[in-house]
Amino acid sequence: MAAEHLLPGPPPNLADFRLEAGGTECACGSSEPSGSRGPRMAKFLSQDQINEYKECFSLYDKQQRGKIKATDLMVALRCLGASPTPWEVQRHLQTHGIDGNGELDFSTFLTIMHMQIKQEDPRKEILLAMLMADKEKKGYIMASDLRSKLTSLGEKLTHKEVDDLFREADIEPNGKVKYDEFIHKITLPGRDY
Numbered sequence: 001m002a003a004e005h006l007l008p009g010p011p012p013n014l015a016d017f018r019l020e021a022g023g024t025e026c027a028c029g030s031s032e033p034s035g036s037r038g039p040r041m042a043k044f045l046s047q048d049q050i051n052e053y054k055e056c057f058s059l060y061d062k063q064q065r066g067k068i069k070a071t072d073l074m075v076a077l078r079c080l081g082a083s084p085t086p087w088e089v090q091r092h093l094q095t096h097g098i099d100g101n102g103e104l105d106f107s108t109f110l111t112i113m114h115m116q117i118k119q120e121d122p123r124k125e126i127l128l129a130m131l132m133a134d135k136e137k138k139g140y141i142m143a144s145d146l147r148s149k150l151t152s153l154g155e156k157l158t159h160k161e162v163d164d165l166f167r168e169a170d171i172e173p174n175g176k177v178k179y180d181e182f183i184h185k186i187t188l189p190g191r192d193y
Helices: 038-042 048-059 070-079 085-094 107-120 122-133 143-152 159-166 179-186
Strands: 018-019 024-026 043-045 067-069 102-107 141-144 176-178
Touching: 024 141, 043 048, 043 179, 048 067, 048 070, 048 143, 067 070, 070 085, 070 107, 070 176, 085 107, 122 143, 122 179, 141 143, 143 159, 159 179, 176 179
Parallel strands: 018 043
Antiparallel strands: 018 024, 067 102, 141 176
16 A cells, blocks of 8 residues: 555644543644645644653653654554554655654644554454355355454464453354444443453
């Protein structure tokens, strides 16, 4: 898949991010009316997300200058739950004119984090994996086949991990797993105890 399909248009800047604080929206550093920049501004971040990203960024800002090294970008993104490949990190840096030995500020980091999360879609990844296993295009896969794939391909799961996943998704060990139901169940946010 070409990069232009993943990242349409120019990357947003800090002014493109909106905060939702108590039901009201405010533009970060922007005097433009809401929505004036078109579909690129559709992404909203909560104050909690911004704070979490800033806290992680600060851990890598060792000299407290408001900048992190480009070499720390992949680890920082992964600490926040993103899963960039080395190629994706390099592409993000190139988009912002930063070489491998350069530095980036929080605004650039926030933009990169936004773009990375926007392009990662676990539902699509799971669906593609299931479609590859369903050669007859029936719309489901047998639980035993799914177990086999999960324990032998890619980031292999243990049998206990598969048992836990099946229990959470209400899948019978010898039953059928329908794509849409399975994807919906396993991509729901976890309970916050």
